[in-house]
Amino acid sequence: MEFNQMLEEKVGHINDILLLYTPDEDGRFKKICEAVSYSVKAGGKRLRPLLLQEIFRLCKGHDKYDETDIHPFMSALELIHTYSLVHDDLPAMDNDLLRRGLPTTHAKFGEDFGILAGDALLNSAYEIMLDKISTSCDMRFARAAKVIADNAGIFGMVGGQCLDVELTGKEINKDDIDFIFRYKTGALLTASLTAGGHLAGADEKVLGLLGDAGNAIGLAFQIRDDILDCIGSEEEIGKPVGSDERNNKTTYVSLYGLEKAKEDVDKYTESAKGSLKQIGENPFLFELIEYMASRTK
Protein backbone atom coordinates (compact mmCIF):
# COMPACT_ATOMS: atom_id res chain seq x y z
CA MET A 1 0.00 0.00 0.00
CA GLU A 2 1.16 3.52 -0.72
CA PHE A 3 2.44 5.58 2.21
CA ASN A 4 -0.21 8.26 1.73
CA GLN A 5 -3.01 5.73 1.77
CA MET A 6 -1.60 4.05 4.86
CA LEU A 7 -1.24 7.42 6.54
CA GLU A 8 -4.83 8.30 5.74
CA GLU A 9 -6.09 5.02 7.17
CA LYS A 10 -4.04 5.34 10.32
CA VAL A 11 -5.14 8.93 10.88
CA GLY A 12 -8.75 7.83 10.31
CA HIS A 13 -8.29 5.18 12.98
CA ILE A 14 -6.84 7.74 15.39
CA ASN A 15 -9.78 10.05 14.72
CA ASP A 16 -12.12 7.18 15.65
CA ILE A 17 -10.21 6.62 18.89
CA LEU A 18 -10.32 10.34 19.68
CA LEU A 19 -14.09 10.34 19.20
CA LEU A 20 -14.40 7.71 21.92
CA TYR A 21 -12.58 10.03 24.30
CA THR A 22 -14.37 13.23 23.30
CA PRO A 23 -17.26 14.17 25.57
CA ASP A 24 -20.75 14.26 24.18
CA GLU A 25 -23.59 15.69 26.19
CA ASP A 26 -26.87 17.36 25.50
CA GLY A 27 -27.63 18.60 28.99
CA ARG A 28 -26.10 21.34 31.08
CA PHE A 29 -22.56 20.72 29.86
CA LYS A 30 -23.52 21.00 26.19
CA LYS A 31 -21.57 24.13 25.32
CA ILE A 32 -18.25 23.07 26.86
CA CYS A 33 -18.61 19.61 25.29
CA GLU A 34 -19.21 21.27 21.94
CA ALA A 35 -16.22 23.57 22.33
CA VAL A 36 -13.96 20.66 23.27
CA SER A 37 -15.30 18.45 20.52
CA TYR A 38 -14.97 21.25 17.96
CA SER A 39 -11.36 21.83 18.96
CA VAL A 40 -10.50 18.15 18.62
CA LYS A 41 -12.42 17.57 15.39
CA ALA A 42 -10.93 20.67 13.73
CA GLY A 43 -8.38 18.20 12.45
CA GLY A 44 -4.65 18.14 12.47
CA LYS A 45 -2.03 15.70 11.46
CA ARG A 46 -2.36 13.54 14.61
CA LEU A 47 1.41 13.15 14.54
CA ARG A 48 1.86 12.61 18.27
CA PRO A 49 -0.53 9.65 18.61
CA LEU A 50 0.81 8.31 15.33
CA LEU A 51 4.38 8.50 16.57
CA LEU A 52 3.50 6.85 19.88
CA GLN A 53 1.77 4.00 18.07
CA GLU A 54 4.56 3.41 15.57
CA ILE A 55 7.24 3.58 18.25
CA PHE A 56 5.26 1.04 20.26
CA ARG A 57 5.43 -1.23 17.22
CA LEU A 58 9.11 -0.46 16.55
CA CYS A 59 9.83 -1.59 20.11
CA LYS A 60 7.74 -4.74 19.52
CA GLY A 61 5.16 -3.76 22.11
CA HIS A 62 2.38 -5.20 19.93
CA ASP A 63 3.98 -8.66 20.18
CA LYS A 64 3.78 -8.59 23.96
CA TYR A 65 0.78 -6.47 24.91
CA ASP A 66 -2.77 -5.63 23.88
CA GLU A 67 -2.45 -2.72 21.46
CA THR A 68 -5.72 -1.11 22.57
CA ASP A 69 -3.98 -0.46 25.90
CA ILE A 70 -2.08 2.38 24.27
CA HIS A 71 -5.17 4.23 23.02
CA PRO A 72 -5.62 6.35 26.18
CA PHE A 73 -2.05 7.60 25.84
CA MET A 74 -2.38 8.32 22.11
CA SER A 75 -5.50 10.33 22.86
CA ALA A 76 -3.96 12.14 25.80
CA LEU A 77 -1.07 13.38 23.65
CA GLU A 78 -3.46 14.76 21.04
CA LEU A 79 -5.69 16.38 23.68
CA ILE A 80 -2.69 18.08 25.28
CA HIS A 81 -1.47 19.25 21.87
CA THR A 82 -4.97 20.54 21.07
CA TYR A 83 -5.26 22.45 24.35
CA SER A 84 -1.92 24.11 23.66
CA LEU A 85 -3.17 25.32 20.27
CA VAL A 86 -6.48 26.55 21.71
CA HIS A 87 -4.68 28.62 24.35
CA ASP A 88 -1.98 29.80 21.92
CA ASP A 89 -4.68 31.19 19.65
CA LEU A 90 -6.24 33.35 22.40
CA PRO A 91 -6.28 37.14 21.98
CA ALA A 92 -3.73 37.59 24.79
CA MET A 93 -1.39 35.14 23.05
CA ASP A 94 -1.07 34.87 19.24
CA ASN A 95 -4.56 36.30 18.66
CA ASP A 96 -5.32 34.01 15.72
CA LEU A 97 -8.86 33.80 14.39
CA LEU A 98 -8.19 31.01 11.91
CA ARG A 99 -6.50 27.63 12.19
CA ARG A 100 -6.54 24.98 9.49
CA GLY A 101 -8.99 27.20 7.61
CA LEU A 102 -11.58 27.17 10.41
CA PRO A 103 -12.41 29.70 13.13
CA THR A 104 -10.30 29.07 16.20
CA THR A 105 -12.09 27.85 19.34
CA HIS A 106 -12.23 31.28 20.98
CA ALA A 107 -13.35 32.89 17.72
CA LYS A 108 -16.27 30.47 17.57
CA PHE A 109 -17.22 30.03 21.23
CA GLY A 110 -15.98 33.25 22.84
CA GLU A 111 -12.77 34.02 24.66
CA ASP A 112 -14.04 32.66 28.00
CA PHE A 113 -14.85 29.32 26.41
CA GLY A 114 -11.51 29.35 24.61
CA ILE A 115 -9.81 29.43 28.01
CA LEU A 116 -12.18 26.87 29.54
CA ALA A 117 -12.07 24.48 26.56
CA GLY A 118 -8.27 24.46 26.80
CA ASP A 119 -8.47 23.75 30.52
CA ALA A 120 -10.98 20.96 29.89
CA LEU A 121 -8.81 19.41 27.16
CA LEU A 122 -5.70 19.41 29.34
CA ASN A 123 -7.53 17.95 32.31
CA SER A 124 -9.26 15.31 30.20
CA ALA A 125 -5.90 14.00 29.01
CA TYR A 126 -5.13 13.12 32.62
CA GLU A 127 -8.62 11.79 33.33
CA ILE A 128 -8.17 9.36 30.45
CA MET A 129 -4.69 8.23 31.42
CA LEU A 130 -5.56 7.91 35.11
CA ASP A 131 -8.62 5.85 34.25
CA LYS A 132 -6.28 3.36 32.61
CA ILE A 133 -3.69 3.54 35.36
CA SER A 134 -6.18 3.16 38.21
CA THR A 135 -7.81 0.07 36.74
CA SER A 136 -4.59 -1.84 36.12
CA CYS A 137 -1.56 -2.71 38.18
CA ASP A 138 0.73 -2.37 35.18
CA MET A 139 3.42 0.23 35.87
CA ARG A 140 4.07 0.82 32.16
CA PHE A 141 0.99 3.01 32.09
CA ALA A 142 2.06 5.17 35.02
CA ARG A 143 5.53 5.65 33.54
CA ALA A 144 4.13 6.68 30.13
CA ALA A 145 1.77 9.18 31.76
CA LYS A 146 4.59 10.58 33.87
CA VAL A 147 6.75 11.20 30.80
CA ILE A 148 3.87 12.92 29.05
CA ALA A 149 3.06 15.10 32.09
CA ASP A 150 6.65 16.17 32.64
CA ASN A 151 7.09 17.11 28.99
CA ALA A 152 3.83 19.06 28.92
CA GLY A 153 4.69 21.22 31.94
CA ILE A 154 6.88 24.14 32.97
CA PHE A 155 10.12 22.33 32.16
CA GLY A 156 8.61 21.23 28.86
CA MET A 157 5.93 22.56 26.55
CA VAL A 158 4.49 25.29 28.79
CA GLY A 159 7.97 26.58 29.57
CA GLY A 160 8.80 26.68 25.85
CA GLN A 161 5.63 28.57 25.12
CA CYS A 162 6.47 31.06 27.88
CA LEU A 163 9.88 31.71 26.40
CA ASP A 164 8.33 32.17 22.98
CA VAL A 165 5.87 34.72 24.38
CA GLU A 166 8.56 36.53 26.39
CA LEU A 167 10.92 36.83 23.46
CA THR A 168 8.40 37.84 20.81
CA GLY A 169 9.35 41.22 19.40
CA LYS A 170 12.78 41.08 21.05
CA GLU A 171 16.20 40.56 19.55
CA ILE A 172 16.73 36.82 19.88
CA ASN A 173 19.72 34.66 19.05
CA LYS A 174 20.37 31.13 17.92
CA ASP A 175 20.54 29.76 21.46
CA ASP A 176 17.14 31.27 22.21
CA ILE A 177 15.45 29.73 19.21
CA ASP A 178 17.07 26.35 19.82
CA PHE A 179 15.76 26.48 23.37
CA ILE A 180 12.24 27.45 22.34
CA PHE A 181 12.15 24.68 19.72
CA ARG A 182 13.37 22.04 22.15
CA TYR A 183 10.74 22.89 24.70
CA LYS A 184 7.73 24.37 22.91
CA THR A 185 7.42 21.68 20.25
CA GLY A 186 10.22 19.25 20.94
CA ALA A 187 9.17 18.23 24.44
CA LEU A 188 5.76 16.78 23.57
CA LEU A 189 7.08 15.16 20.38
CA THR A 190 9.85 13.56 22.39
CA ALA A 191 7.29 12.39 24.94
CA SER A 192 5.35 10.73 22.11
CA LEU A 193 8.38 8.57 21.42
CA THR A 194 9.50 7.85 24.97
CA ALA A 195 5.95 7.17 26.19
CA GLY A 196 5.61 4.70 23.32
CA GLY A 197 8.82 3.07 24.50
CA HIS A 198 7.61 2.86 28.11
CA LEU A 199 4.35 1.27 26.96
CA ALA A 200 6.31 -1.33 25.01
CA GLY A 201 8.42 -2.07 28.09
CA ALA A 202 11.61 -0.69 26.52
CA ASP A 203 14.86 -0.73 28.50
CA GLU A 204 16.97 2.31 29.44
CA LYS A 205 19.18 2.05 26.35
CA VAL A 206 16.20 2.06 23.99
CA LEU A 207 14.58 4.91 25.94
CA GLY A 208 17.78 6.90 25.50
CA LEU A 209 17.72 6.35 21.73
CA LEU A 210 14.06 7.35 21.65
CA GLY A 211 14.87 10.55 23.53
CA ASP A 212 17.61 11.40 21.02
CA ALA A 213 15.33 10.68 18.09
CA GLY A 214 12.52 12.70 19.66
CA ASN A 215 14.74 15.74 20.08
CA ALA A 216 15.90 15.53 16.48
CA ILE A 217 12.37 15.04 15.14
CA GLY A 218 11.18 18.03 17.17
CA LEU A 219 13.88 20.29 15.80
CA ALA A 220 13.30 19.15 12.20
CA PHE A 221 9.58 19.64 12.64
CA GLN A 222 9.80 23.16 14.01
CA ILE A 223 12.38 24.30 11.47
CA ARG A 224 10.11 22.93 8.73
CA ASP A 225 7.27 24.94 10.31
CA ASP A 226 9.31 28.12 10.02
CA ILE A 227 10.20 27.27 6.42
CA LEU A 228 6.52 26.80 5.60
CA ASP A 229 5.63 30.08 7.25
CA CYS A 230 8.21 31.70 5.00
CA ILE A 231 7.43 29.99 1.70
CA GLY A 232 3.91 28.58 2.12
CA SER A 233 0.73 30.07 0.86
CA GLU A 234 -2.31 30.84 2.99
CA GLU A 235 -4.33 28.18 1.21
CA GLU A 236 -1.70 25.54 1.75
CA ILE A 237 -1.30 25.89 5.48
CA GLY A 238 -4.81 27.11 6.38
CA LYS A 239 -3.68 30.05 8.46
CA PRO A 240 -2.59 33.53 7.47
CA VAL A 241 0.91 33.28 5.97
CA GLY A 242 3.55 35.30 7.64
CA SER A 243 1.71 35.32 10.97
CA ASP A 244 5.12 34.90 12.62
CA GLU A 245 6.39 37.88 10.69
CA ARG A 246 3.26 39.88 11.48
CA ASN A 247 3.88 39.23 15.15
CA ASN A 248 7.47 40.37 14.64
CA LYS A 249 8.96 36.99 15.43
CA THR A 250 12.50 35.94 14.72
CA THR A 251 12.39 32.55 13.01
CA TYR A 252 14.95 29.89 12.19
CA VAL A 253 14.80 31.06 8.58
CA SER A 254 15.41 34.71 9.43
CA LEU A 255 18.38 33.69 11.60
CA TYR A 256 20.02 31.06 9.40
CA GLY A 257 18.64 31.62 5.90
CA LEU A 258 16.40 29.29 3.92
CA GLU A 259 19.11 26.99 2.55
CA LYS A 260 20.72 26.25 5.90
CA ALA A 261 17.25 25.73 7.40
CA LYS A 262 16.46 23.10 4.74
CA GLU A 263 19.81 21.39 5.27
CA ASP A 264 19.21 21.24 9.01
CA VAL A 265 15.80 19.66 8.57
CA ASP A 266 17.51 16.90 6.58
CA LYS A 267 20.34 16.59 9.07
CA TYR A 268 18.04 16.16 12.07
CA THR A 269 15.77 13.81 10.15
CA GLU A 270 18.71 11.54 9.29
CA SER A 271 19.91 11.68 12.86
CA ALA A 272 16.47 10.60 14.13
CA LYS A 273 16.33 7.72 11.68
CA GLY A 274 19.85 6.70 12.69
CA SER A 275 18.84 6.45 16.34
CA LEU A 276 15.62 4.56 15.60
CA LYS A 277 17.30 2.06 13.27
CA GLN A 278 19.40 0.92 16.20
CA ILE A 279 16.16 -0.20 17.83
CA GLY A 280 14.50 -2.09 15.01
CA GLU A 281 12.58 -1.87 11.77
CA ASN A 282 9.34 -0.04 11.01
CA PRO A 283 9.24 1.11 7.37
CA PHE A 284 6.09 3.17 7.87
CA LEU A 285 7.67 5.05 10.79
CA PHE A 286 10.70 5.99 8.73
CA GLU A 287 8.50 7.20 5.89
CA LEU A 288 6.45 9.16 8.40
CA ILE A 289 9.54 10.94 9.69
CA GLU A 290 10.55 11.82 6.14
CA TYR A 291 7.02 13.01 5.44
CA MET A 292 7.16 15.28 8.52
CA ALA A 293 10.39 16.79 7.20
CA SER A 294 9.04 17.52 3.75
CA ARG A 295 5.41 18.29 4.50
CA THR A 296 3.78 21.25 2.77
CA LYS A 297 1.27 22.05 5.53
Add this chain to the structure above:
Amino acid sequence: MEFNQMLEEKVGHINDILLLYTPDEDGRFKKICEAVSYSVKAGGKRLRPLLLQEIFRLCKGHDKYDETDIHPFMSALELIHTYSLVHDDLPAMDNDLLRRGLPTTHAKFGEDFGILAGDALLNSAYEIMLDKISTSCDMRFARAAKVIADNAGIFGMVGGQCLDVELTGKEINKDDIDFIFRYKTGALLTASLTAGGHLAGADEKVLGLLGDAGNAIGLAFQIRDDILDCIGSEEEIGKPVGSDERNNKTTYVSLYGLEKAKEDVDKYTESAKGSLKQIGENPFLFELIEYMASRTK
Protein backbone atom coordinates in the same frame (compact mmCIF):
# COMPACT_ATOMS: atom_id res chain seq x y z
CA MET B 1 -4.51 23.66 72.02
CA GLU B 2 -7.01 26.15 70.67
CA PHE B 3 -8.60 25.41 67.30
CA ASN B 4 -7.27 28.62 65.77
CA GLN B 5 -3.73 27.85 66.85
CA MET B 6 -3.97 24.29 65.54
CA LEU B 7 -5.38 25.58 62.27
CA GLU B 8 -2.54 28.05 61.92
CA GLU B 9 0.06 25.35 62.55
CA LYS B 10 -1.53 22.95 60.12
CA VAL B 11 -1.81 25.62 57.42
CA GLY B 12 1.82 26.53 58.03
CA HIS B 13 2.77 22.89 57.51
CA ILE B 14 0.78 22.76 54.28
CA ASN B 15 2.50 25.93 53.08
CA ASP B 16 5.85 24.24 53.73
CA ILE B 17 4.75 21.21 51.69
CA LEU B 18 3.53 23.44 48.88
CA LEU B 19 6.91 25.18 48.76
CA LEU B 20 8.56 21.81 48.09
CA TYR B 21 6.32 21.38 45.06
CA THR B 22 6.60 24.95 43.76
CA PRO B 23 9.18 25.37 41.02
CA ASP B 24 12.14 27.60 41.59
CA GLU B 25 14.45 28.52 38.77
CA ASP B 26 16.72 31.39 37.93
CA GLY B 27 17.39 30.52 34.31
CA ARG B 28 15.21 30.67 31.25
CA PHE B 29 12.06 29.57 33.04
CA LYS B 30 12.38 32.29 35.68
CA LYS B 31 9.25 34.28 34.80
CA ILE B 32 6.83 31.36 34.63
CA CYS B 33 8.28 29.94 37.86
CA GLU B 34 7.76 33.32 39.49
CA ALA B 35 4.19 33.58 38.22
CA VAL B 36 3.37 30.08 39.48
CA SER B 37 5.09 30.64 42.79
CA TYR B 38 3.37 34.02 43.24
CA SER B 39 -0.03 32.45 42.57
CA VAL B 40 0.56 29.70 45.13
CA LYS B 41 2.10 31.92 47.80
CA ALA B 42 -0.67 34.51 47.49
CA GLY B 43 -2.23 32.56 50.31
CA GLY B 44 -5.60 31.03 50.79
CA LYS B 45 -7.20 28.91 53.40
CA ARG B 46 -5.65 25.64 52.10
CA LEU B 47 -8.96 23.96 52.88
CA ARG B 48 -8.66 21.21 50.29
CA PRO B 49 -5.29 19.83 51.43
CA LEU B 50 -6.43 20.27 55.01
CA LEU B 51 -9.62 18.30 54.38
CA LEU B 52 -7.75 15.52 52.60
CA GLN B 53 -5.30 15.22 55.48
CA GLU B 54 -7.96 15.20 58.20
CA ILE B 55 -10.13 12.73 56.31
CA PHE B 56 -7.07 10.49 55.93
CA ARG B 57 -6.77 10.61 59.72
CA LEU B 58 -10.50 10.13 60.29
CA CYS B 59 -10.26 6.95 58.21
CA LYS B 60 -7.22 5.86 60.26
CA GLY B 61 -4.90 6.05 57.27
CA HIS B 62 -2.09 7.34 59.48
CA ASP B 63 -2.20 4.11 61.52
CA LYS B 64 -1.54 2.01 58.44
CA TYR B 65 0.51 4.11 56.03
CA ASP B 66 3.29 6.68 55.91
CA GLU B 67 1.57 10.05 56.15
CA THR B 68 4.09 11.81 53.90
CA ASP B 69 2.69 9.66 51.08
CA ILE B 70 -0.36 11.91 50.96
CA HIS B 71 1.60 15.15 50.48
CA PRO B 72 1.61 14.99 46.66
CA PHE B 73 -2.19 14.71 46.66
CA MET B 74 -2.66 17.52 49.18
CA SER B 75 -0.46 19.71 46.99
CA ALA B 76 -2.18 18.68 43.77
CA LEU B 77 -5.58 19.73 45.14
CA GLU B 78 -4.27 23.15 46.10
CA LEU B 79 -2.51 23.63 42.76
CA ILE B 80 -5.69 22.74 40.88
CA HIS B 81 -7.70 25.10 43.07
CA THR B 82 -5.11 27.84 42.49
CA TYR B 83 -5.15 27.39 38.71
CA SER B 84 -8.93 27.69 38.72
CA LEU B 85 -8.69 31.02 40.56
CA VAL B 86 -5.96 32.33 38.26
CA HIS B 87 -8.03 31.56 35.17
CA ASP B 88 -11.29 32.79 36.77
CA ASP B 89 -9.65 36.15 37.41
CA LEU B 90 -8.68 36.66 33.74
CA PRO B 91 -10.17 39.63 31.85
CA ALA B 92 -12.29 37.33 29.66
CA MET B 93 -13.73 35.71 32.80
CA ASP B 94 -14.41 37.63 36.05
CA ASN B 95 -11.85 40.32 35.22
CA ASP B 96 -10.66 40.72 38.81
CA LEU B 97 -7.52 42.70 39.54
CA LEU B 98 -7.37 41.91 43.25
CA ARG B 99 -7.60 38.71 45.23
CA ARG B 100 -6.89 38.41 48.94
CA GLY B 101 -5.75 42.03 48.80
CA LEU B 102 -3.01 41.36 46.24
CA PRO B 103 -2.87 41.89 42.47
CA THR B 104 -4.15 38.81 40.66
CA THR B 105 -1.62 36.81 38.65
CA HIS B 106 -2.60 38.32 35.29
CA ALA B 107 -2.64 41.83 36.81
CA LYS B 108 0.95 41.32 37.97
CA PHE B 109 2.46 39.22 35.18
CA GLY B 110 0.32 40.10 32.17
CA GLU B 111 -2.67 38.34 30.68
CA ASP B 112 -0.56 35.90 28.65
CA PHE B 113 1.26 34.77 31.77
CA GLY B 114 -2.04 34.56 33.62
CA ILE B 115 -3.17 31.97 31.10
CA LEU B 116 0.18 30.17 31.07
CA ALA B 117 0.60 30.15 34.85
CA GLY B 118 -2.83 28.56 35.17
CA ASP B 119 -1.88 25.93 32.59
CA ALA B 120 1.40 25.28 34.40
CA LEU B 121 -0.35 24.94 37.78
CA LEU B 122 -2.90 22.47 36.45
CA ASN B 123 -0.27 20.40 34.69
CA SER B 124 2.04 20.41 37.68
CA ALA B 125 -0.69 18.88 39.86
CA TYR B 126 -0.57 15.84 37.59
CA GLU B 127 3.21 15.82 37.36
CA ILE B 128 3.36 15.61 41.13
CA MET B 129 0.74 12.89 41.47
CA LEU B 130 2.15 10.83 38.60
CA ASP B 131 5.60 11.05 40.10
CA LYS B 132 4.22 9.33 43.19
CA ILE B 133 2.14 6.84 41.22
CA SER B 134 4.93 5.86 38.84
CA THR B 135 7.42 5.16 41.61
CA SER B 136 5.11 2.92 43.63
CA CYS B 137 2.95 -0.08 42.91
CA ASP B 138 0.33 1.05 45.41
CA MET B 139 -3.04 1.48 43.68
CA ARG B 140 -4.35 3.82 46.40
CA PHE B 141 -2.38 6.61 44.77
CA ALA B 142 -3.79 6.00 41.31
CA ARG B 143 -7.35 5.89 42.65
CA ALA B 144 -6.91 9.14 44.59
CA ALA B 145 -5.50 10.88 41.51
CA LYS B 146 -8.34 9.56 39.36
CA VAL B 147 -10.96 10.96 41.74
CA ILE B 148 -9.22 14.34 41.75
CA ALA B 149 -8.90 14.41 37.94
CA ASP B 150 -12.54 13.48 37.35
CA ASN B 151 -13.77 16.13 39.76
CA ALA B 152 -11.55 18.81 38.24
CA GLY B 153 -12.76 18.24 34.67
CA ILE B 154 -15.74 18.88 32.43
CA PHE B 155 -18.09 16.81 34.56
CA GLY B 156 -16.73 18.54 37.63
CA MET B 157 -15.12 21.89 38.37
CA VAL B 158 -14.54 23.07 34.78
CA GLY B 159 -18.13 22.19 33.86
CA GLY B 160 -19.41 24.13 36.86
CA GLN B 161 -17.32 27.12 35.92
CA CYS B 162 -18.69 26.95 32.37
CA LEU B 163 -22.27 26.97 33.62
CA ASP B 164 -21.47 29.90 35.88
CA VAL B 165 -20.02 31.85 32.93
CA GLU B 166 -22.90 30.92 30.64
CA LEU B 167 -25.56 31.93 33.10
CA THR B 168 -24.01 35.18 34.29
CA GLY B 169 -26.37 38.06 33.58
CA LYS B 170 -29.21 35.66 32.76
CA GLU B 171 -32.33 34.85 34.71
CA ILE B 172 -31.35 31.78 36.71
CA ASN B 173 -33.35 29.61 39.05
CA LYS B 174 -32.74 27.50 42.11
CA ASP B 175 -31.91 24.40 40.13
CA ASP B 176 -29.26 26.33 38.19
CA ILE B 177 -27.53 27.65 41.27
CA ASP B 178 -27.64 24.26 42.97
CA PHE B 179 -26.01 22.77 39.90
CA ILE B 180 -23.31 25.43 39.68
CA PHE B 181 -22.50 25.02 43.40
CA ARG B 182 -22.29 21.24 43.17
CA TYR B 183 -19.87 21.36 40.28
CA LYS B 184 -17.92 24.62 40.44
CA THR B 185 -16.96 24.38 44.11
CA GLY B 186 -18.49 21.16 45.35
CA ALA B 187 -16.68 18.79 43.01
CA LEU B 188 -13.13 19.58 44.12
CA LEU B 189 -14.12 19.79 47.78
CA THR B 190 -15.80 16.40 47.49
CA ALA B 191 -12.66 15.07 45.79
CA SER B 192 -10.62 16.28 48.77
CA LEU B 193 -12.66 13.98 50.99
CA THR B 194 -12.94 10.95 48.72
CA ALA B 195 -9.27 11.12 47.68
CA GLY B 196 -8.39 11.18 51.39
CA GLY B 197 -10.54 8.09 51.80
CA HIS B 198 -8.88 6.28 48.90
CA LEU B 199 -5.44 7.08 50.32
CA ALA B 200 -6.50 5.62 53.67
CA GLY B 201 -7.73 2.47 51.93
CA ALA B 202 -11.39 3.16 52.78
CA ASP B 203 -14.09 0.72 51.65
CA GLU B 204 -17.06 1.52 49.40
CA LYS B 205 -19.39 2.29 52.31
CA VAL B 206 -16.99 4.84 53.78
CA LEU B 207 -16.32 6.34 50.35
CA GLY B 208 -20.08 6.80 49.95
CA LEU B 209 -20.31 8.63 53.27
CA LEU B 210 -17.35 10.81 52.27
CA GLY B 211 -19.08 11.66 48.99
CA ASP B 212 -22.24 12.69 50.86
CA ALA B 213 -20.27 14.77 53.33
CA GLY B 214 -18.26 16.38 50.52
CA ASN B 215 -21.41 17.44 48.70
CA ALA B 216 -22.86 18.96 51.85
CA ILE B 217 -19.62 20.76 52.74
CA GLY B 218 -19.41 22.15 49.20
CA LEU B 219 -22.93 23.52 49.34
CA ALA B 220 -22.43 25.05 52.80
CA PHE B 221 -19.15 26.58 51.68
CA GLN B 222 -20.53 28.19 48.54
CA ILE B 223 -23.67 29.51 50.25
CA ARG B 224 -21.43 31.01 52.93
CA ASP B 225 -19.40 32.60 50.12
CA ASP B 226 -22.54 34.24 48.74
CA ILE B 227 -23.50 35.41 52.22
CA LEU B 228 -20.05 36.97 52.67
CA ASP B 229 -20.29 38.65 49.30
CA CYS B 230 -23.58 40.14 50.48
CA ILE B 231 -22.63 41.17 54.02
CA GLY B 232 -18.83 41.25 54.05
CA SER B 233 -16.64 44.28 53.78
CA GLU B 234 -13.92 44.74 51.22
CA GLU B 235 -11.26 44.65 53.93
CA GLU B 236 -12.58 41.43 55.38
CA ILE B 237 -12.59 39.35 52.22
CA GLY B 238 -9.76 41.08 50.37
CA LYS B 239 -11.61 41.51 47.11
CA PRO B 240 -14.08 44.16 46.00
CA VAL B 241 -17.37 43.52 47.80
CA GLY B 242 -20.38 42.94 45.65
CA SER B 243 -18.25 41.72 42.74
CA ASP B 244 -20.96 39.13 42.09
CA GLU B 245 -23.53 41.89 42.07
CA ARG B 246 -21.34 44.06 39.85
CA ASN B 247 -21.17 41.19 37.37
CA ASN B 248 -24.95 40.93 37.58
CA LYS B 249 -24.91 37.48 39.14
CA THR B 250 -27.82 35.81 40.81
CA THR B 251 -26.64 34.46 44.15
CA TYR B 252 -28.08 32.08 46.71
CA VAL B 253 -28.86 35.08 48.88
CA SER B 254 -30.70 36.95 46.13
CA LEU B 255 -32.74 33.79 45.39
CA TYR B 256 -33.52 32.61 48.93
CA GLY B 257 -32.92 35.59 51.18
CA LEU B 258 -30.24 35.94 53.84
CA GLU B 259 -32.02 34.08 56.64
CA LYS B 260 -32.76 30.96 54.63
CA ALA B 261 -29.19 31.04 53.29
CA LYS B 262 -27.83 31.04 56.83
CA GLU B 263 -30.15 28.22 57.87
CA ASP B 264 -29.06 26.14 54.90
CA VAL B 265 -25.39 26.58 55.73
CA ASP B 266 -26.16 25.14 59.16
CA LYS B 267 -28.29 22.36 57.72
CA TYR B 268 -25.63 21.17 55.28
CA THR B 269 -22.90 21.50 57.90
CA GLU B 270 -24.83 19.28 60.31
CA SER B 271 -25.50 16.81 57.52
CA ALA B 272 -21.78 16.61 56.68
CA LYS B 273 -20.88 16.05 60.32
CA GLY B 274 -23.56 13.37 60.58
CA SER B 275 -22.06 11.44 57.67
CA LEU B 276 -18.51 11.77 58.95
CA LYS B 277 -19.39 10.73 62.50
CA GLN B 278 -20.48 7.37 61.12
CA ILE B 279 -16.87 6.86 60.03
CA GLY B 280 -15.03 7.82 63.17
CA GLU B 281 -13.77 10.60 65.39
CA ASN B 282 -11.60 13.59 64.50
CA PRO B 283 -12.43 16.59 66.70
CA PHE B 284 -10.27 18.98 64.67
CA LEU B 285 -12.06 17.98 61.46
CA PHE B 286 -15.47 18.71 62.95
CA GLU B 287 -14.28 22.08 64.22
CA LEU B 288 -12.84 22.78 60.79
CA ILE B 289 -16.17 22.10 59.13
CA GLU B 290 -17.91 24.44 61.57
CA TYR B 291 -15.23 27.05 60.96
CA MET B 292 -15.82 26.81 57.20
CA ALA B 293 -19.52 27.41 57.79
CA SER B 294 -19.03 30.48 59.97
CA ARG B 295 -15.92 31.99 58.43
CA THR B 296 -15.80 35.74 57.84
CA LYS B 297 -13.48 35.66 54.84
